[in-house]
Structures are given as structure tokens and as C-alpha cells.
Amino acid sequence: xxxxxxxxxxxxxxxxxxxxxxxxxxxxxxxxxxxxxxxxxxxxxxxxxxxxxxxxxxxxxxxxxxxxxxxxxxxxxxxxxxxxxxxxxxxxxxxxxxxxxxxxxxxxxxxxxxxxxxxxxxxxxxxxxxxxxxxxxxxxxxxxxxxxxxxxxxxxxxxxxxxxxxxxxxxxxxxxxxxxxxxxxxxxxxxxxxxxxxxxxxxxxxxxxxxxxxxxxxxxxxxxxxxxxxxxxxxxxxxxxxxxxxxxxxxxxxxxxxxxxxxxxxxxxxxxxxxxxxxxxxxxxxxxxxxxxxxxxxxxxxxxxxxxxxxxxxxxxxxxxxxxxxxxxxxxxxxxxxxxxxxxxxxxxxxxxxxxxxxxxxxxxxxxxxxxxxxxxxxxxxxxxxxxxxxxxxxxxxxxxxxxxxxxxxxxxxxxxxxxxxxxxxxxxxxxxxxxxxxxxxxxxxxxxxxxxxxxxxxxxxxxxxxxxxxxxxxxxxxxxxxxxxxxxxxxxxxxxxxxxxxxxxxxxxxxxxxxxxxxxxxxxxxxxxxxxxxxxxxxxxxxxxxxxxxxxxx
Amino acid sequence: xxxxxxxxxxxxxxxxxxxxxxxxxxxxxxxxxxxxxxxxxxxxxxxxxxxxxxxxxxxxxxxxxxxxxxxxxxxxxxxxxxxxxxxxxxxxxxxxxxxxxxxxxxxxxxxxxxxxxxxxxxxxxxxxxxxxxxxxxxxxxxxxxxxxxxxxxxxxxxxxxxxxxxxxxxxxxxxxxxxxxxxxxxxx
Numbered sequence: 001x002x003x004x005x006x007x008x009x010x011x012x013x014x015x016x017x018x019x020x021x022x023x024x025x026x027x028x029x030x031x032x033x034x035x036x037x038x039x040x041x042x043x044x045x046x047x048x049x050x051x052x053x054x055x056x057x058x059x060x061x062x063x064x065x066x067x068x069x070x071x072x073x074x075x076x077x078x079x080x081x082x083x084x085x086x087x088x089x090x091x092x093x094x095x096x097x098x099x100x101x102x103x104x105x106x107x108x109x110x111x112x113x114x115x116x117x118x119x120x121x122x123x124x125x126x127x128x129x130x131x132x133x134x135x136x137x138x139x140x141x142x143x144x145x146x147x148x149x150x151x152x153x154x155x156x157x158x159x160x161x162x163x164x165x166x167x168x169x170x171x172x173x174x175x176x177x178x179x180x181x182x183x184x185x186x187x188x189x190x191x192x193x194x195x196x197x198x199x200x201x202x203x204x205x206x207x208x209x210x211x212x213x214x215x216x217x218x219x220x221x222x223x224x225x226x227x228x229x230x231x232x233x234x235x236x237x238x239x240x241x242x243x244x245x246x247x248x249x250x251x252x253x254x255x256x257x258x259x260x261x262x263x264x265x266x267x268x269x270x271x272x273x274x275x276x277x278x279x280x281x282x283x284x285x286x287x288x289x290x291x292x293x294x295x296x297x298x299x300x301x302x303x304x305x306x307x308x309x310x311x312x313x314x315x316x317x318x319x320x321x322x323x324x325x326x327x328x329x330x331x332x333x334x335x336x337x338x339x340x341x342x343x344x345x346x347x348x349x350x351x352x353x354x355x356x357x358x359x360x361x362x363x364x365x366x367x368x369x370x371x372x373x374x375x376x377x378x379x380x381x382x383x384x385x386x387x388x389x390x391x392x393x394x395x396x397x398x399x400x401x402x403x404x405x406x407x408x409x410x411x412x413x414x415x416x417x418x419x420x421x422x423x424x425x426x427x428x429x430x431x432x433x434x435x436x437x438x439x440x441x442x443x444x445x446x447x448x449x450x451x452x453x454x455x456x457x458x459x460x461x462x463x464x465x466x467x468x469x470x471x472x473x474x475x476x477x478x479x480x481x482x483x484x485x486x487x488x489x490x491x492x493x494x495x496x497x498x499x500x501x502x503x504x505x506x507x508x509x510x511x512x513x514x515x516x517x518x519x520x521x522x523x524x525x526x527x528x529x530x531x532x533x534x535x536x537x538x539x540x541x542x543x544x545x546x547x548x549x550x551x552x553x554x555x
Numbered sequence: 556x557x558x559x560x561x562x563x564x565x566x567x568x569x570x571x572x573x574x575x576x577x578x579x580x581x582x583x584x585x586x587x588x589x590x591x592x593x594x595x596x597x598x599x600x601x602x603x604x605x606x607x608x609x610x611x612x613x614x615x616x617x618x619x620x621x622x623x624x625x626x627x628x629x630x631x632x633x634x635x636x637x638x639x640x641x642x643x644x645x646x647x648x649x650x651x652x653x654x655x656x657x658x659x660x661x662x663x664x665x666x667x668x669x670x671x672x673x674x675x676x677x678x679x680x681x682x683x684x685x686x687x688x689x690x691x692x693x694x695x696x697x698x699x700x701x702x703x704x705x706x707x708x709x710x711x712x713x714x715x716x717x718x719x720x721x722x723x724x725x726x727x728x729x730x731x732x733x734x735x736x737x738x739x740x741x742x743x
Contacts, residue, residue, distance in 0.1 A: 024723045027598050028704075036651035044657050050664045057594055058672050059726045059733070061587075062679045063698045064600060452645055496644065 019049065023056050143169045144462070145203040146184045152309040154178035156194060163486075164555060165466040172199045179306050187221030188235070190214070191306050212243040214300040217257075231284045232262045238278075241300035245283075253281040253295055263288055314374040314555070321377075324552045328535065329353055336360055336393045336505075336536040342369045342378040350380065350389050350510075355538070362391040362510065372532035373405060373467050373555035379532035380511075385524050388512035393536060396502035401537040402431050402441075403471040403549055408459055408529040411435045415513075417525040418470070419534065422507045422514050424450065426500050431472060432525065433459060439483050439490070441472045446500040455483035455491035467532070469550040474503065475540035482543075487550030489543065510534060578618045581627045582611065587676070588628075588669050589635050595661045596639040596653060606642050610635045632662045675733045682732035690725050697722055 019042065025031040026039050042049045144167035151164060156175030168182060175194040182190045186204035196211025207227045217224045217235040224235040226242055228250045233242060238257025244250055252261065254276045261284070263272035274290065276282065282290040301309070325339050338352040338360075347369060350362030364380065366387035372379030380389070404418055414435055421428035430442040437459035442452045458470070471484040481493045507514070511527040533553060589610060594603040613634050622630065636658050643652050653661075665672065683691065696707055697718070708718040 020727060021723070024719065024726075028719050029599065030719075033649075033651040040651070040653050040657050043660065044654070047664070050660060051668060054591065054595060054661070054665060054668065054672060055675065055730055055733075056726060057591055058675055059679060059729045060600075061591060061594060062676050063683070063694055063726075063729075450641075454645075 019052070020056065023053055027057070027060065142167070142461075144185070145170055145200060146182045148180060149183050150179075150181040150191075150303075150306050150310045152179045152306060152313050154180060154194070163466050167462045168200065170200050170202060172197070174198075179301055179309065181303060181306055184221070184224070186224060187218055188224040189216045189303050191301050191303055193301060208242060208244060210244050212241070212300065214241045214302055215239070216303060227264070228284075230264055230286055230288055231290075232264055232266075232268065234260050234262070234268070236260060236275075239302075240276075241297075243299070248286045250284045251281065251293060252276060252284065253297070253300065254278055255295075255297055255300075261290070311375060315376060317555070318374040318376050321374075321553055324549075329357075331537075332356075333537040333539045333541075334535060335395050335397070335538045336391070336534070338362060338510075338534045340372065340379050340532045340534070350391070352391070352534075354393070355395065360391060360393065362389040364389050367511070370530060372530070373553065377532065379405075379407075379530040381530045382511035382527040385526050386512075387526055388514070389510040390507075390514065391510065392507050393505035395538060396504045397538040398476045398502055399538070399540040400429070400474045400503050401471065401535075401539065401541040401546075402473075403469070403533075403535040403537075403541075403546065404531060405467055405469050405533040405553055406527075406529055406531050407465060407467050408433065408463070408527070409465055410528040411437060411459060411464075412528050413525055415440075415525045416527045416529075417509065417512050418527070418531075419505075419536070420509050420513045420525065421505055422509070425506075427503050428505060428508075429474070429503060433527075437463075439470060439472065439485070441474065441481055441483070443474075443503075445497060451496045453481040453483070453491075453493045453496075455485070458483070458485050458490060467555050469553065471541070471546045471549070473540045473546070477540065480540075484543070484546045484550075487547040505536065574618070574620050577620050578615055581622070581624060582614060582631075584624060585628050585631055588665050588672065589631055591672065592632060592662055592665050593635050593639045595665070596636070596658055597643065602642065602646070603639075606635075606638050609642075610638050613638065628666065632666060636662055671737075674737055678733040678736035679729055681736060682729045685732060686725065686728070693721065694725065 022031070022035060022039055022042075026036055031039070039053075043053060146168045148162055148164060148166045148168055151159075151162065154162065154175055155177045158173070159175040159178070159180075162173075162180070173180075173192075174197045177194045179191060179193045182192070182200075184190065184203050188204065190206070190213055192198055192208075192211055192213040194211060196213070197209040198211060198213070199207040199209070201207060204221065204223060205225045205227070209229065213226070215224060215226070215235065216239050217237055219237050222235060222237045226233045228242060228244060229248065230250050231252070233240070233252060236258045238259055239255040240257075240259050241253040241255065242250065243253075252259065256278050258275055258277045261274045261276065261282075262268045266272045274282075279295060281293050281295040283293045284290045328334055328337050332355065334353065335355050336352055337354075338350055340350070343349055343351050348364045350364050352360040352362055354360045366384055367380045367382055367389065369378050370381040371377070382388070402419065406418065408416070411433060412435075416433045416435075418431045418433065420430045420432060424430060424442070424444050426444045426446055428444065430440070432440055432442070434440055434454075437457045439455040439458040440452050441454075442450055444450050453472075459468075469484075469486050473480070473482045473484075475482070476495070476498060479495045479498075481495060483490045483492075511531060513525040535549070586607075590603065590607055593606050593610065594600070597603050597606065610631070614631055640652070640655075640658060643650065683694070686694070696702060697704060704718055705715050708715045711718065713721075
């Protein structure tokens with residue numbers, strides 16, 4: 001029996017069983033990184049072990065490749081069947097030698113052509129960028145029953161994570177004060193005021209344990225029901241209010257149309273039914289007994305009043321953000337700042353600010369101006385394949401921070417550009433979103449070696465159409481890349497290796513990719529969505545600074 | 556020979572079809588060894604399948620029909636290595652990555668030993684038939700596409716470790732058998 005030369009960690013190298021067991025652990029996915037390193041060391045040092053490893057793998061792959069094992073094994077058990085043909089001819093017999101070629105050609109080329117039509121990637125083999133994105137589209141199950149459409153002055157622990165445009169699944173919503181508007185899939189619009197505790201059961205039923213709400217229920221949404229502590233309310237197509245008072249009584253006010261009330265937990269027993277019509281208002285006590293009360297329409301905030309309130313609140317936040325915007329002009333770390341404010345004298349120029357008070361002009365190609373995070377603020381819409389903003393950001397940086405507010409409306413392409421440097425030069429990063437929703441910072445290292453730092457599944461169907469803050473920090477000092485989504489860390493990566501030199505942007509494109517090198521045949525990378533603010537810093541920002549940018553800019 | 560202008564012809568031209576055939580012959584000739592190579596860098600069967608698909612795509616996209624079998628093989632191994640390593644960097648970044656030198660060594664070993672490994676594959680098929688019926692049945696279940704070993708272990712009332720070890724022992728038995736078969740061939 002041969003002896004293996006001992007080297008490195010010196011563990012188990014002389015024991016053949018232990019070495020084979022190490023191989024098994026690695027292949028079965030049980031090995032620790034240290035064991036994999038051990039295997040590597042053995043493979044490096046010992047040619048015989050290398051062959052042994054390959055022979056083991058050979059066994060495994062033959063076993064995996066045996067066709068119709070069930071039949072052939074069953075056969076040979078009974079008849080002692082002739083040997084299986086050698087693996088080259090294991091293609092179906094009826095095809096014959098020319099036949100298998102054609103069959104293989106069809107299989108292979110159907111996949112080749114599909115891939116090519118989706119994206120002719122950069123002309124190197126770094127096609128890991130295409131992988132995972134080609135996955136078959138799967139149906140997205142909608143777990144939501146309502147959409148959160150407006151808010152004003154929301155306070156309370158959970159409410160800080162609620163976002164306009166968010167899809168709301170069944171469940172509990174509880175907040176301390178402020179108003180929100182829910183539009184149920186069934187068609188009812190509900191404005192609720194805190195302190196409130198509402199449990200959404202489905203698209204036409206809510207349990208209200210605390211709070212005051214007003215519902216507009218148009219004809220298609222008839223039957224919308226609210227279960228309150230003392231009463232069950234079923235809408236007959238109307239505009240009504242429901243208020244749970246501190247003493248535990250429930251007031252129901254009908255402003256238009258009609259509702260019916262049933263005793264709670266009576267399973268809508270008709271003997272308990274009471275109909276209220278426009279102008280009626282009752283108070284239902286803990287004992288279930290109702291008595292008329294005066295109507296107080298004004299106390300129940302209607303959707304249109306909430307709209308005015310939230311517009312007013314937006315103006316306030318927009319004003320706070322302007323202060324922040326001005327403060328950034330004095331921040332020496334800013335190398336490019338685009339607040340995306342429409343320049344009325346020349347709306348084909350995106351005005352930005354560079355370091356030391358310089359102005360950076362972005363050239364707008366195709367994009368149209370549209371409403372931004374606030375109704376009083378503009379943003380730029382990227383929609384068509386040609387839409388883009390061309391710019392040049394001078395300078396070289398050891399570390400960098402990217403920050404943007406985007407509303408992604410769809411991930412139609414293999415990659416959707418946020419900010420891409422022209423081509424993909426060494427040390428000139430690509431910041432983009434993959435079709436699978438991953439946020440990616442890609443850095444080209446010397447030797448045509450691209451490293452992608454990804455935060456997985458940042459976007460899915462339910463984040464589309466919502467204003468989202470994204471930030472990515474490349475911190476060479478701490479050797480970290482950190483992705484933030486809405487002010488929270490989404491993913492931290494150790495730097496795989498340091499960039500070959502200082503990072504730079506130079507000629508670049510927002511929302512698309514400009515690719516001057518002729519051997520590159522890129523797929524289109526146009527963004528489908530709107531951008532409202534883009535900042536590039538020449539330093540690594542701290543987490544709290546990223547959170548601050550998110551807080552102050554949040555719509 | 557006729558040329559279609561603007562590439563509107565949706566049928567392949569003859570020379571192009573010939574090129575496809577040429578490519579496929581070369582690709583099929585080396586496919587098994589390329590597959591083995593990718594697997595040796597990635598460990599995981601499913602991941603290897605994914606990478607091999609990508610390798611095929613890249614090879615075809617950049618195929619140069621003037622290549623002979625040997626230069627095609629060397630080129631294809633280079634592509635497979637890049638693809639496998641890129642995949643590991645991209646997808647399994649928390650796992651220890653083989654150094655380039657080891658990847659290179661494995662690639663060379665497979666190419667040098669391709670004949671032997673190939674013969675062994677044929678011998679292995681004979682050896683599989685020599686296994687006990689219960690061993691063959693176990694292999695059938697374990698190597699079925701999409702089979703989950705954890706679930707299989709549960710069905711059989713074993714721990715996963717027991718199942719892993721039993722499969723391991725069968726593989727070792729097959730390795731030994733293949734070695735004997737090849738030795739016997741050498742004497743005949």
C-alpha cells in the first residue's frame with residue numbers, strides 16, 4: 001500500500017480510509033471550510049490522491065448518469081441481461097449515430113439560442129452574471145388583500161416600516177396615532193385613525209378592536225364588513241364611520257347609503273338585525289343595546305381630507321429634505337450629487353454638484369420628468385430602451401458610497417442599471433439590480449476578473465412601484481462592502497480582494513449602460529422606473545449616516 | 556453557394572449546420588471529462604449541471620471550427636475552469652474556494668488520465684451489475700434525479716449518516732471492482 005506524503009496540516013494523510021471519507025464529506029456537502037482546505041492541500045501535494053479523488057467522482061457520475069436504472073436493473077435481475085452499451089451510445093437506439101447528433105443539437109441549441117436572445121453578455125466567460133437570472137419565471141402568489149395608499153402623521157412602533165404603495169396581507173395593524181388609508185382588493189377604501197388596532201381578515205372583512213375608521217364602499221364592494229367589540233357591521237354600499245370609544249361603546253355613523261348591524265357573534269342572526277340609513281348615528285353599548293346619537297361627520301376623516309392632510313405633510317418633509325440637500329453641497333465627501341430637480345430653463349440637463357463647489361451636468365437622453373417622492377418634487381422616469389443620463393464623475397477613490405432613491409417599476413432586463421461606468425474597466429464599478437432582484441456592486445479586477453458583491457432578493461413583486469432607498473458602501477479600510485435597503489443593512493461582504501487600484505467612475509450612465517468597446521455585445525440594461533436623488537461619496541459612510549439619508553428623504 | 560442578405564433566413568445555411576455538427580462532435584467527445592472536471596471543482600451535482608450548461612453555451616458562442624480535437628479540449632477545459640470558479644465566487648462565496656493552481660492540476664490530471672477514467676466508466680457499468688440487489692436498489696433510489704437523501708434516509712428508517720456511509724461503501728466497492736476489471740483487461 002502506498003504512502004502519501006505528509007504536508008501542511010498533516011492530518012489523516014496516511015490513512016486511506018480517512019482520505020476517502022474526507023472526499024465523501026466534501027461531496028456530500030458536509031465538510032467544513034477547513035476540511036475543504038485540507039482536501040485542497042492533499043490535491044495540491046499528491047498526484048496519486050488527485051487521481052483517487054477523480055476516480056471517486058467518476059464512480060459518482062457514472063451512477064448519476066445511468067439511464068433507466070430501474071428497468072435495466074430489474075431486467076438483469078431476472079434475465080442476466082447483456083452488458084449495457086458503452087456510455088457514448090446510450091442515446092435512444094432508434095436515433096442512430098446521426099440521430100443522436102441531431103437530438104443533442106436540438107437540445108443544446110434550443111438552450112443556446114434562448115440564452116443568446118435574452119442577453120449577449122460581455123464577451124468573456126464571466127457569465128455568472130447571467131446565471132440565476134435565466135430561471136424560469138414562476139407565478140408570484142399574491143398574499144395581499146389591500147394596498148396602503150396614504151398616510152399622515154403615523155406614529156407607533158410597527159408603523160415605521162409601513163410604506164406607501166405597500167401590499168398588505170391579512171394580519172394585525174396597530175399604531176399609536178396618525179392616519180392611514182387602505183384600499184381593499186374588494187373595492188372598499190378605509191381611512192383609519194390611531195390609536196388603533198385593526199385585524200385584517202381578508203379583502204372584505206376587518207376586525208376593529210380600537211380606533212376610528214371611515215369606509216367608502218362603492219357598489220362593487222358591497223358586503224364589506226367590520227367586526228367591532230359589540231357589533232358586526234355589514235355595508236350595503238355606502239359611506240360610514242365607526243368609532244370605538246374609551247368606555248367600550250361603539251358609535252356607527254352613516255353618511256350615505258345604508259348599513260346593517262348584527263349582534264356580535266350572532267352569526268348575522270336576522271332577529272338582531274338593525275338597518276341604518278344616511279344621516280343615522282347610533283351608539284352600541286357593551287351590553288349590545290343601541291341608542292341614537294348626534295351625527296358628527298367632521299370627526300371622521302374622509303379619503304379626500306386625508307389626501308389634503310398628507311399633501312400638507314409631504315410639503316413639510318420636502319422642505320426638511322431641501323435643508324438636507326443644501327447641507328450636502330458643503331460636504332467635502334460628495335463627488336457627485338444629483339437631487340433630480342427639474343431645471344425649467346433646460347430640462348434636458350440634469351444638474352448635479354461635484355466636489356469643491358463644481359457643477360456636474362448630466363445629459364438627459366429620452367427620459368421624461370415626472371412626479372418624485374413628494375407631489376411637489378420631480379424625478380426622472382426611465383422607461384424606453386434608450387432612456388439614460390450621461391455624465392462624467394472625475395476623481396479616484398479608495399472607498400466609495402452610492403446612495404439613491406428609486407422607484408423600480410419592473411425588472412425587465414437581465415440587469416437594470418443604477419449607475420454603470422462605460423464598458424467594464426478595471427476598478428470602475430457597476431451598480432445595478434439583477435432580474436432576480438439582487439442588488440449588485442461589480443468590480444472588475446486585473447486579469448479580467450470581475451467580483452460581484454450582491455444583496456439577494458432586494459426587489460420582488462411587492463416592492464415594485466414603491467420608493468426605495470438603496471445604498472452601497474465600498475469600504476477598503478475595513479475591507480467591507482455593505483448594501484443597505486431603506487436604511488437597514490441588507491448584506492455585508494468581506495472584500496474578496498482589493499481592487500487593483502483606486503476606484504473611479506469617469507464616463508458613466510445612469511439608468512442604462514453605454515458600452516463603447518466594440519467586442520462587447522451587451523444586453524440592454526435600461527432601468528424601468530424613476531430615480532429621485534443619486535449621491536456618490538468618496539468615502540465609506542457609516543450606517544447611521546445612511547439611515548439619516550433614508551430618514552430625511554423618506555416620502 | 557447562396558447567401559441570404561440581412562440574415563432573415565430562419566433556416567441554417569449549410570456551412571453553419573456543418574459547423575454545428577463539427578462543434579457537437581468535439582463537444583460530445585470531451586463532454587464527460589469536462590463534466591467530471593467541473594464536478595471536481597464544485598462538488599455539488601446540481602451546481603455542476605448548471606455550470607456545464609453555461610460551459611456549453613460559451614463554447615458554442617465562441618467556437619472556432621479550425622480547432623482540432625486536442626486544442627478544442629484544452630480550450631474547453633480552460634472555459635470550464637473559468638465558469639466553475641466564477642460560479643463559486645458568485646454563488647457559494649462562503650465556501651472555501653480551491654486555488655487556481657489546484658484547479659489547474661485537476662484539469663491536467665483529467666486530461667492526462669482521460670483514457671483511464673473513460674475505461675473505468677465502462678468497467679463500472681459492469682461492476683454495478685455485480686452488486687447485490689439491495690445495493691442496486693439503494694443506488695436507484697439515491698441517484699434518482701431530484702432525490703433527497705435526507706428524505707430517503709427517513710423512509711428507510713436510517714439516519715442520514717448511515718445512508719451516506721452505505722453509499723460511500725458501495726462507491727468504494729465499485730472503485731475496487733473497476734480496478735480489477737481494468738487489470739483483467741490488461742492481461743487478456
